[in-house]
Amino acid sequence: MKPHDAMVIVGAGQCGARTASALRTNGWEGAIVLLGNEGLAPYDRPPLSKQVLLGERTTAQCTLYDEAFYRDNQIDLRVDAAVTAIDRAERCVRLSNGDSVPYRRLLIATGAEPRRLAVPGAELAGVHLLRAVPDALAIVEELVPGRRIAIVGAGFIGLEIAATAKARGCEVIVIEAAARALMRAVPEVVAGYLVDKHREMGVDVRFAVQVERLVADASGGRVAGVKLSDGTSIDCDAVVVGIGVTPRTALAEAAGIDVADGIAVDDTLRTNDPHIFAAGDVCSFPHRLFRRRIRLECWKNAEDHAKVVARNMLEYGETYSAVPWFWSNQYDMTIQIAGIPAFGTNTVTRDAGKSSKLFFALDGDNVLVGASGVGKMAEIAKDVRIAQELIAQCSRIEPRLLEDPATKLRSLMSAEAT
Numbered sequence: 001m002k003p004h005d006a007m008v009i010v011g012a013g014q015c016g017a018r019t020a021s022a023l024r025t026n027g028w029e030g031a032i033v034l035l036g037n038e039g040l041a042p043y044d045r046p047p048l049s050k051q052v053l054l055g056e057r058t059t060a061q062c063t064l065y066d067e068a069f070y071r072d073n074q075i076d077l078r079v080d081a082a083v084t085a086i087d088r089a090e091r092c093v094r095l096s097n098g099d100s101v102p103y104r105r106l107l108i109a110t111g112a113e114p115r116r117l118a119v120p121g122a123e124l125a126g127v128h129l130l131r132a133v134p135d136a137l138a139i140v141e142e143l144v145p146g147r148r149i150a151i152v153g154a155g156f157i158g159l160e161i162a163a164t165a166k167a168r169g170c171e172v173i174v175i176e177a178a179a180r181a182l183m184r185a186v187p188e189v190v191a192g193y194l195v196d197k198h199r200e201m202g203v204d205v206r207f208a209v210q211v212e213r214l215v216a217d218a219s220g221g222r223v224a225g226v227k228l229s230d231g232t233s234i235d236c237d238a239v240v241v242g243i244g245v246t247p248r249t250a251l252a253e254a255a256g257i258d259v260a261d262g263i264a265v266d267d268t269l270r271t272n273d274p275h276i277f278a279a280g281d282v283c284s285f286p287h288r289l290f291r292r293r294i295r296l297e298c299w300k301n302a303e304d305h306a307k308v309v310a311r312n313m314l315e316y317g318e319t320y321s322a323v324p325w326f327w328s329n330q331y332d333m334t335i336q337i338a339g340i341p342a343f344g345t346n347t348v349t350r351d352a353g354k355s356s357k358l359f360f361a362l363d364g365d366n367v368l369v370g371a372s373g374v375g376k377m378a379e380i381a382k383d384v385r386i387a388q389e390l391i392a393q394c395s396r397i398e399p400r401l402l403e404d405p406a407t408k409l410r411s412l413m414s415a416e417a418t
């Protein structure tokens, strides 16, 4: 191989692996090097907080592709290749073992790092984060019937773990510093609907209260309780922290690549260095529909970014403008979200079937910017999909039409496009 002939991907996660695959399907016949640091072939993370914790799937079953895939597609997957630096002048990345790998085009797909609790006791045994396979395996060990599990953070990860811990017969307490759940993700009414379900299932959900410190057991080594800012304390057998993530931008920053809440890319996912792209959880990108820079932490975004960034590494110059889509499962409920409901100023609720609801988020001009469906998959999935198309059209819609279950969403497709 000549120097600088390889497509190199830093981060053998979901976006990195899908990009490697898409480079091949888009006709790239040269070298592809996929550099990971987890010691594992790329895998799907969503089941880690769902089926894996429920014991319905092994972590091996989360693998994205088998060994034959990498061999047959001549993808040089290296799973113990931590990248320590990007040398833009030499156009190569440096690895922790001293090797360097030259690139023709480089993709940074390093994902995001879960935030740690910055309080005394956060390092005690029995305190867990959830991002990777070893985290999920450690948490599974904790979910023994009758044990008390304290979950810090009422975001999607925290609430999913609450639901699985409950299903496994644990007592569950959720502690959230904000006044409500899912502050950045969905409007209050949607979050309230979900929290009601958790409370019905017996989860003790507490808002506007912070963790002051984690308390050790008699041995001093393992967590046994949580001291809260309201003066109360909770006894517990384990703590799981789900207080959000931060994009892993250190490599880019050190290399002088622009960062703005994530590695700043343009709408083709290219950084300020023409040879370097970024995609997935790690990047922020300008979105035509929302007329601002956004960063997403979701599976579908990593999938869709991979398809476009692979083509743009091959100089197709395509604009990324997919409408965001996210899902979560909690108890027997599916939650599907299209667009960015948090950008709405007004939320309209519609009953959907016997036990489901749809929530439409409109901006000040009644332009649909987000839609959330909560309940049975069969009762919400189709309408969330249509809402996704309406969001793509920048449709301005009368709230009463959205509210009325008799209005077929498809009939609104001809609504005024702005």
Ligand SMILES: Cc1cc2nc3c(=O)[nH]c(=O)nc-3n(C[C@H](O)[C@H](O)[C@H](O)COP(=O)(O)OP(=O)(O)OC[C@H]3O[C@@H](n4cnc5c(N)ncnc54)[C@H](O)[C@@H]3O)c2cc1C
Pocket (backbone or CB within 6 Å): 010, 011, 012, 013, 014, 015, 016, 035, 036, 037, 038, 044, 045, 046, 047, 048, 049, 081, 082, 083, 084, 109, 110, 111, 112, 130, 131, 132, 157, 248, 251, 279, 280, 281, 282, 296, 297, 298, 299, 300, 302, 325, 326, 327, 328, 329
């Ligand atoms: C428990 C869990 C549940 C989730 N559930 C859902 C869900 O229900 N719905 C949904 O839409 N999304 C969900 N997500 C989010 C989704 O999994 C992520 O958005 C997706 O994994 C992002 O893909 P990525 O490739 O950008 O990052 P990642 O999958 O995190 O991959 C990044 C990879 O880069 C590696 N890396 C980092 N730095 C280096 C380095 N210097 N050298 C080499 N390698 C490096 C990392 O170790 C990692 O392997 C969930 C995430 C988690 C953790």
